[in-house]
Amino acid sequence: MKYDVCIVGSGAGASGVAYSLATSGKKVVILERGDFYHRKDFSKDEIAYTKREIFTPNLKECYHTIEDLEDGKWVKTPTYISESTFFNGNIVGGSSNFMSGYFHRLKPNDFRLKSVYGEIKGANIVDWVIDYNELEPYYEKVERLIGVSGEVTEYKHQEPRSTKDFPYPPLKEHPISKLIDKSFKRVGFTPYKTPRAILSKSTDKRESCYYSNYCGSYGCSSGAKSSARESLLNPALKSGNLTIITNAFVKKLNEKNKKVTEAIYIDTQTKKEHKIKAQIFVIAGQAVESCRLLLNSKSKNFPNGLANNSNQVGKNLIFSAGGVGTGQFDSTIMPLNDLMQEGVFVNRSLCDFYFTDKFKGGVVDFLFEHANPISKANKLRWQNGKLIWGKELQKKIFNKFTKRKQLNFEIFNDWLPTDNCFVSVDNKYKDIYGVPVANIRIGYHPHDIKVGKFLAKKAEKVLKDMGAKDVNSSIGSYPPANLQAGGCRFGDDPKSSVLDKHCKAHEVENLFVTDGSFMPTGGSVPYTWTIYANSLRVGEYISNIKEQ
Amino acid sequence: MKTKITRRVFIASSLLVGTAFALLPQGAKKDIKIEPFKVIASVQDILFPKNGNAPSASEFGAINYLINVSSHSSFVKDDLLFLYKGANKLMEENPNFLTMNFNNQSNSLDEFSKTKIGENWLSLLLYYTIEALLSDPIYGGNRDSIGWKWLNHHTGEPQPKKPFGEIV
Numbered sequence: 086m087k088y089d090v091c092i093v094g095s096g097a098g099a100s101g102v103a104y105s106l107a108t109s110g111k112k113v114v115i116l117e118r119g120d121f122y123h124r125k126d127f128s129k130d131e132i133a134y135t136k137r138e139i140f141t142p143n144l145k146e147c148y149h150t151i152e153d154l155e156d157g158k159w160v161k162t163p164t165y166i167s168e169s170t171f172f173n174g175n176i177v178g179g180s181s182n183f184m185s186g187y188f189h190r191l192k193p194n195d196f197r198l199k200s201v202y203g204e205i206k207g208a209n210i211v212d213w214v215i216d217y218n219e220l221e222p223y224y225e226k227v228e229r230l231i232g233v234s235g236e237v238t239e240y241k242h243q244e245p246r247s248t249k250d251f252p253y254p255p256l257k258e259h260p261i262s263k264l265i266d267k268s269f270k271r272v273g274f275t276p277y278k279t280p281r282a283i284l285s286k287s288t289d290k291r292e293s294c295y296y297s298n299y300c301g302s303y304g305c306s307s308g309a310k311s312s313a314r315e316s317l318l319n320p321a322l323k324s325g326n327l328t329i330i331t332n333a334f335v336k337k338l339n340e341k342n343k344k345v346t347e348a349i350y351i352d353t354q355t356k357k358e359h360k361i362k363a364q365i366f367v368i369a370g371q372a373v374e375s376c377r378l379l380l381n382s383k384s385k386n387f388p389n390g391l392a393n394n395s396n397q398v399g400k401n402l403i404f405s406a407g408g409v410g411t412g413q414f415d416s417t418i419m420p421l422n423d424l425m426q427e428g429v430f431v432n433r434s435l436c437d438f439y440f441t442d443k444f445k446g447g448v449v450d451f452l453f454e455h456a457n458p459i460s461k462a463n464k465l466r467w468q469n470g471k472l473i474w475g476k477e478l479q480k481k482i483f484n485k486f487t488k489r490k491q492l493n494f495e496i497f498n499d500w501l502p503t504d505n506c507f508v509s510v511d512n513k514y515k516d517i518y519g520v521p522v523a524n525i526r527i528g529y530h531p532h533d534i535k536v537g538k539f540l541a542k543k544a545e546k547v548l549k550d551m552g553a554k555d556v557n558s559s560i561g562s563y564p565p566a567n568l569q570a571g572g573c574r575f576g577d578d579p580k581s582s583v584l585d586k587h588c589k590a591h592e593v594e595n596l597f598v599t600d601g602s603f604m605p606t607g608g609s610v611p612y613t614w615t616i617y618a619n620s621l622r623v624g625e626y627i628s629n630i631k632e633q
Numbered sequence: 634m635k636t637k638i639t640r641r642v643f644i645a646s647s648l649l650v651g652t653a654f655a656l657l658p659q660g661a662k663k664d665i666k667i668e669p670f671k672v673i674a675s676v677q678d679i680l681f682p683k684n685g686n687a688p689s690a691s692e693f694g695a696i697n698y699l700i701n702v703s704s705h706s707s708f709v710k711d712d713l714l715f716l717y718k719g720a721n722k723l724m725e726e727n728p729n730f731l732t733m734n735f736n737n738q739s740n741s742l743d744e745f746s747k748t749k750i751g752e753n754w755l756s757l758l759l760y761y762t763i764e765a766l767l768s769d770p771i772y773g774g775n776r777d778s779i780g781w782k783w784l785n786h787h788t789g790e791p792q793p794k795k796p797f798g799e800i801v
Contacts, residue, residue, distance in 0.1 A: 126800045129789025131785040132768045133798035137707035140798065168709065187740070299789030306791055427787060458767040458786050465761045472752055474680040474759055486784035 088114045088328075090627065091348055091363035093335045093378065096179020097613050098369035098600030100313035100321075101620025102627065103557030104230075107321040109628040114361060115318075116333040116350050118142070118370075119175035122182070124315075127304030131457050136302050140183070141172035147334075147516040149373065152526040154505075161513060161524060171373060171525060171566040177329060178314025179371065180567055181613065185301035186282035186310060187434075187450050188233050188438070189610035190224050190618075193217035194440060198499075198606050200446055208501040208530050209401055211605050214576055214586040220246055223618035228252050231316040231617055232291070235280030235432075242439045256285045256294055256430050260423040261414070261492065264450060265433045268550040274543070279432040279450060282311035291315055294399050296428030298456045313617075315386045333359075337518045338366060338382040338391055343595045345391070351518050365627060369600040369620070372402060372569040375525035376508035376602065379573070384633070390510075392573075392590035397583045399508035402525070403571040403607045404564035406533035407447065410544055412553025415489040424490050427456070431492070439545055439609060446536060447498030447609030449544045454491040461485060492553065494544040496537050499610045500532040500564070510574050529562040570601030588623045600624050669720035670696060673732055677762050678721070679738050687778045690762055694780070698765035698774030707797060712757060719754025771796050 089111040092099045099115060107113045119140065133139045142148075144165040151171070152161045174180030194201045196213040202208060227233065234253035237246065255278060266276040277335065283300070287293045291308035300310070319325040333350040336358075340346065345366040351358055368375045376399040380390035390398055398599045405595055414424060431452050438446035465481045466472060472616050473481070500506070505528025510521040537560035548556045576582025579591035588603050590596040599620045601612045608615065679721035690696070703713045724730060727741045745751035765774030767781065771793050775781065780786055794801050 089790070107688070120800060122800060126798075128769075128791050128793035130769050130771075130793040130796075130798065130799075132764065132772060133793065133796070137705075137762065137797065139707060143706070295790075297789040298787070303789070351673055455788075456789065458784065459764050462763045462767055466756065466763070472746060474742075474755070475682060476684050477680070478759075479684050483687065483784065486786060509798070554742055 088361065088363040088364045089618050090114070091116065091361050092366060092367040092369060093348065093368035094118075094179065094368065094375070094600065095177045095313065095318060095329065096174070096335050096371065096600065097181045097313050097616045098371075098620050099367065100181075100317035101617055101622075102599050102624035103327055104321045105621060105624025106628050107324045107326040111325045111326060111628060113321070114363065115177075115327065115329045116335050116348060116361065117175075117177050117257075118334050118353070119177065119331065121329065121331050122304060122314075124304075124306050124308055127306050129297060129299035131459050134183070135457055135460065138170060141175050143168050143270075144168070144170060147172075147522065148514075148612060149522055150511070150514050150524040154528065159526060161511070161514075165496060166175065169566070171569075173371060173567045173569075177331065178312045178318060179456070180312060181312040182310070183302050184282070184312070184611075184613060187611055188235075188280045188282045188614045189434075189436075190244050191217065191220075191437065191608040191610065191615055192242060193575040193609040194445075195606065198445060203496045205423065205501060205530070205532055208503055208532065210501065211574075211576065211581075213605060217244065217584060220385075220615070220618050220622065221245065223622045224614065226621055227617045230621075231282060231311040232284045233280050233282050233311070233614075234285040236278045238275065238277045238436075240275040240277060240356070240436065242436055251280060251583055253285045256281055256283060256432065257296065259426055259431055259453070261418060261453075262431055262433055264419065264551055265431070265547065269433075269585045270470055270549050272546050274435055274437050274547065277434045277436045279434045281430065281432060283377040284309040284311070290319070298428040301455060302457075311589070330361075334518065335370075335378060336381065336518060338368075338378065338596070340382070340384045340386060340391060341595065343386055343592060345596050349613045352610050356518075365595045365597070365630075366491050367495055367597045367599055367623075367627075368602075369598070370604045371600050372572045373508050373523050375598055375600055376402070376572040377521075379598075380508070380510045380523075383519055387592075392583055392593050392596060393578055394592055395583065397574070397581065399572050400504075401502035401571045401574055401605065402506045402508055402569070403500045403502050403604070404506075404527075405568035405591055405607065405609075406498045406500040406529070406610065407537045407560060408496045408541060408560035409496070410541055410548070410556070410558030412491055412545075412548035412551070412556040413489050414551075414553055418552045421488075435540075435544055435547065437493075438540060444532075444536060444611065445499055447496060447540050449540055449549075450497070451544075452493055452495065454493055458486070470480045486548070491587070492551075494548070494558075496540045496544065496558075496560070496610065498533060498535055498536045498540060499607055502571055502574075502606065503530050505530055527564050529564075532564060533628070534560055543559075568611060570604040570607045570616075573598045573602035574605040575603040576605065587626045588619070597623060597627065669717045670700060671732065672724055673699065673716060673722040673758065675738065675759060676720075676742065676755075679735070679742055680759055680762055681766065682735070686783050688766075688783060690765070692776065693766050693777040693779050694774045695762050695765040698763050698768065698772050701773040702761075702764070705797060712761075715754065715757060716761075719750060719758070722750055722754070769793055
């Protein structure tokens with residue numbers, strides 16, 4: 086069978102396209118590397134969801150090499166040695182199944198960072214080829230279709246909205262949120278109520294949040310979390326126009342006359358190779374793996390990889406810069422019964438420093454330490470560099486679980502695109518199918534660290550004002566593997582960009598890339614809302630293409 | 634998914650306190666060496682002794698847990714080899730370890746932890762002992778949720794019907 090559209094990947098970047106096309110009558114096929122998990126299959130099993138490689142490929146079978154600077158030289162280390170995977174959520178719906186759903190839009194000036202703040206030496210900052218107004222209708226569509234809960238906070242950096250309120254009211258909050266609000270006001274900050282991609286009210290297809298206390302990193306058993314699977318793929322499947330092929334690892338796209346003709350995939354269970362033909366191909370396998378597929382799809386017309394005669398594929402990869410901070414709360418700050426409430430959300434962010442007069446700042450989200458008891462207890466076995474056990478360790482664990490609670494903050498600021506952060510492939514390192522794996526060079530710009538530290542100080546000020554004990558923070562240069570973007574930036578000039586403004590490859594007539602790869606700069610927020618919005622935008626564009 | 638292990642097999646295995654080695658997940662026996670696990674079980678009770686309301690490693694099924702999870706394909710093979718290696722090294726240095734009383738075993742571990750291999754081995758063993766204390770009982774540890782009850786921890790719902798994220 087020849088499909089109208091073949092999509093590689095099934096996460097946020099794929100689902101908007103699949104939904105738009107399938108519901109407009111196009112025959113769509115998705116090739117997903119992992120299995121199809123439904124609500125009934127998910128549980129709150131800390132071992133399976135956070136301690137083992139269950140929802141990502143086994144690193145002995147497929148891995149990445151991470152290229153880091155050691156003593157002035159770039160050194161590649163396979164992730165099966167470092168035991169730190171850069172895969173995320175390889176099941177239908179992708180990593181959106183496991184997100185925490187902190188949802189922030191980009192702001193108008195994120196689309197013109199170079200124009201507003203100018204160049205930074207060593208960084209490849211460019212303005213986007215679309216502006217906020219072009220994406221706003223799709224941000225709004227995400228709120229309705231995918232489901233975003235919250236309350237709009239009016240403050241100086243609030244982005245323009247075409248609707249007044251979020252379609253779903255805020256989720257239930259922990260009593261500490263009121264303390265945070267008071268401290269924000271005392272230190273002169275605006276208490277920003279964090280929107281979440283989690284339903285606070287049931288719909289006819291999805292149950293509301295049931296406050297399980299095990300949210301981030303876990304699949305949702307009520308359908309409340311606005312994963313690509315729940316919110317867009319399930320409705321698209323209902324149309325009868327979407328086919329999802331699971332356990333399908335796409336190794337190459339074949340091309341003829343600068344048009345993709347077929348996708349070659351391996352059934353990871355039978356190890357057999359198959360082909361899929363379609364009119365249009367869309368890649369959305371998350372930034373690193375999408376770049377890998379293009380770079381490995383070499384042909385006579387594209388000796389450096391598909392759509393890569395510009396040598397731009399894989400370049401300007403970005404992550405989210407920033408870090409984390411913590412503070413300890415006990416019964417001296419609020420009654421233990423209140424403090425120990427479980428499941429309800431903190432939902433506060435510090436957004437006042439998203440922009441400053443001199444430089445681009447970022448966002449700080451506040452949240453309680455995740456429930457995960459194994460992770461919590463295991464952190465305690467080292468004390469001042471010495472291993473402890475027996476009664477000493479047992480006492481420490483007991484006090485941690487029963488007498489205090491840790492409030493964290495997570496900082497998001499721009500990971501500036503540089504020449505030292507990119508994806509490449511190297512024939513020396515191959516997966517079990519003989520396909521070169523992606524190499525990820527993870528160089529960072531020192532400016533990112535300065536901004537992170539600036540934001541950490543502001544957030545620490547809040548925790549200290551609240552009376553938290555042991556307040557500290559850590560700003561790092563190691564990239565968070567789950568927040569990937571860039572690598573196929575869009576732009577008007579085919580020499581300096583891979584995709585045009587519609588996320589179609591400049592050089593290939595029928596090839597689109599719709600995960601976070603298109604983003605030339607990332608903004609200072611988790612990318613998911615923007616990826617969903619852009620996927621719906623491109624899906625609408627493709628559905629309007631006249632058949633030739 | 635990878636190796637299929639049903640809830641039934643896991644629960645059956647977790648019930649066999651004294652004879653944990655008798656019923657292993659199918660296909661697991663060839664990879665499991667029994668002798669080091671006897672040493673490991675003994676050490677786990679020093680790392681996590683009975684202490685007021687705190688359950689001992691034997692009570693929460695630490696060794697059952699380790700045998701179960703180490704036979705699954707998701708377990709890091711190098712970790713298993715290192716667990717064996719450390720147990721052998723401890724026995725080399727303390728041939729009578731298994732018959733020592735609690736205090737002498739504790740002193741031996743104190744000494745052993747002063748070596749690099751000893752410290753790393755105890756750290757890894759503590760890591761998996763804490764997994765056994767606080768993981769879902771489906772894996773054979775945290776028997777009757779004793780670890781969660783001790784810490785007044787309420788797990789999230791639903792609990793797993795199958796281990797290792799297998800599709801239900």
